Amino acid sequence: MENRVQQVIKKLEHLPSDRLSEVEDFIDFLSQKDREHRMRKDFAQGAEASFQKVWDNEDDSAYDEL
Structure with missing residues:
Protein backbone atom coordinates (compact mmCIF):
# COMPACT_ATOMS: atom_id res chain seq x y z
CA MET A 1 0.00 0.00 0.00
CA GLU A 2 2.81 2.39 0.82
CA ASN A 3 4.14 2.00 -2.72
CA ARG A 4 0.71 2.83 -4.12
CA PRO A 16 -1.54 22.28 -11.37
CA SER A 17 -3.06 23.77 -8.22
CA ASP A 18 -6.58 24.06 -9.68
CA ARG A 19 -6.55 20.33 -10.42
CA LEU A 20 -5.34 19.61 -6.90
CA SER A 21 -8.49 21.29 -5.64
CA GLU A 22 -10.57 18.96 -7.79
CA VAL A 23 -8.67 15.94 -6.48
CA GLU A 24 -9.19 17.12 -2.92
CA ASP A 25 -12.92 17.56 -3.55
CA PHE A 26 -13.11 14.05 -4.99
CA ILE A 27 -11.28 12.59 -1.99
CA ASP A 28 -13.74 14.39 0.31
CA PHE A 29 -16.62 13.00 -1.75
CA LEU A 30 -15.30 9.44 -1.44
CA SER A 31 -14.76 9.85 2.30
CA GLN A 32 -18.30 11.13 2.76
CA LYS A 33 -19.68 8.28 0.69
CA ASP A 34 -17.81 5.75 2.86
CA ARG A 35 -19.07 7.39 6.07
CA GLU A 36 -22.65 7.30 4.81
CA HIS A 37 -22.30 3.65 3.82
CA ARG A 38 -20.97 2.72 7.27
CA MET A 39 -23.73 4.72 8.93
CA ARG A 40 -26.46 2.97 6.90
CA LYS A 41 -24.90 -0.41 7.68
CA ASP A 42 -24.67 0.38 11.41
CA PHE A 43 -28.27 1.64 11.44
CA ALA A 44 -29.50 -1.51 9.71
CA GLN A 45 -27.68 -3.72 12.21
CA GLY A 46 -29.08 -1.71 15.11
CA ALA A 47 -32.62 -1.87 13.77
CA GLU A 48 -32.41 -5.59 13.06
CA ALA A 49 -32.83 -6.55 16.72
CA SER A 50 -35.88 -4.29 17.05
CA PHE A 51 -37.54 -5.79 14.01
CA GLN A 52 -36.71 -9.37 14.96
CA LYS A 53 -39.88 -9.63 17.06
CA VAL A 54 -41.97 -8.37 14.16
CA TRP A 55 -40.31 -10.58 11.57
CA ASP A 56 -40.25 -13.79 13.61
CA ASN A 57 -43.72 -14.55 14.82
CA GLU A 58 -46.12 -17.44 14.50
CA ASP A 59 -48.80 -15.41 12.69
CA ASP A 60 -46.48 -14.56 9.81
CA SER A 61 -44.68 -17.90 9.58
CA ALA A 62 -46.53 -18.69 6.32
CA TYR A 63 -44.55 -15.91 4.65
CA ASP A 64 -41.27 -17.61 5.58
CA GLU A 65 -41.99 -20.25 2.97
CA LEU A 66 -42.41 -17.79 0.08
Whole structure:
Protein backbone atom coordinates (compact mmCIF):
# COMPACT_ATOMS: atom_id res chain seq x y z
CA MET A 1 0.00 0.00 0.00
CA GLU A 2 2.81 2.39 0.82
CA ASN A 3 4.14 2.00 -2.72
CA ARG A 4 0.71 2.83 -4.12
CA VAL A 5 0.46 5.94 -1.97
CA GLN A 6 3.87 7.08 -3.17
CA GLN A 7 2.78 6.60 -6.78
CA VAL A 8 -0.28 8.76 -6.22
CA ILE A 9 1.79 11.42 -4.48
CA LYS A 10 4.16 11.58 -7.44
CA LYS A 11 1.23 12.05 -9.79
CA LEU A 12 -0.20 14.77 -7.55
CA GLU A 13 3.08 16.64 -7.59
CA HIS A 14 2.71 17.16 -11.33
CA LEU A 15 -0.81 18.56 -11.24
CA PRO A 16 -1.54 22.28 -11.37
CA SER A 17 -3.06 23.77 -8.22
CA ASP A 18 -6.58 24.06 -9.68
CA ARG A 19 -6.55 20.33 -10.42
CA LEU A 20 -5.34 19.61 -6.90
CA SER A 21 -8.49 21.29 -5.64
CA GLU A 22 -10.57 18.96 -7.79
CA VAL A 23 -8.67 15.94 -6.48
CA GLU A 24 -9.19 17.12 -2.92
CA ASP A 25 -12.92 17.56 -3.55
CA PHE A 26 -13.11 14.05 -4.99
CA ILE A 27 -11.28 12.59 -1.99
CA ASP A 28 -13.74 14.39 0.31
CA PHE A 29 -16.62 13.00 -1.75
CA LEU A 30 -15.30 9.44 -1.44
CA SER A 31 -14.76 9.85 2.30
CA GLN A 32 -18.30 11.13 2.76
CA LYS A 33 -19.68 8.28 0.69
CA ASP A 34 -17.81 5.75 2.86
CA ARG A 35 -19.07 7.39 6.07
CA GLU A 36 -22.65 7.30 4.81
CA HIS A 37 -22.30 3.65 3.82
CA ARG A 38 -20.97 2.72 7.27
CA MET A 39 -23.73 4.72 8.93
CA ARG A 40 -26.46 2.97 6.90
CA LYS A 41 -24.90 -0.41 7.68
CA ASP A 42 -24.67 0.38 11.41
CA PHE A 43 -28.27 1.64 11.44
CA ALA A 44 -29.50 -1.51 9.71
CA GLN A 45 -27.68 -3.72 12.21
CA GLY A 46 -29.08 -1.71 15.11
CA ALA A 47 -32.62 -1.87 13.77
CA GLU A 48 -32.41 -5.59 13.06
CA ALA A 49 -32.83 -6.55 16.72
CA SER A 50 -35.88 -4.29 17.05
CA PHE A 51 -37.54 -5.79 14.01
CA GLN A 52 -36.71 -9.37 14.96
CA LYS A 53 -39.88 -9.63 17.06
CA VAL A 54 -41.97 -8.37 14.16
CA TRP A 55 -40.31 -10.58 11.57
CA ASP A 56 -40.25 -13.79 13.61
CA ASN A 57 -43.72 -14.55 14.82
CA GLU A 58 -46.12 -17.44 14.50
CA ASP A 59 -48.80 -15.41 12.69
CA ASP A 60 -46.48 -14.56 9.81
CA SER A 61 -44.68 -17.90 9.58
CA ALA A 62 -46.53 -18.69 6.32
CA TYR A 63 -44.55 -15.91 4.65
CA ASP A 64 -41.27 -17.61 5.58
CA GLU A 65 -41.99 -20.25 2.97
CA LEU A 66 -42.41 -17.79 0.08
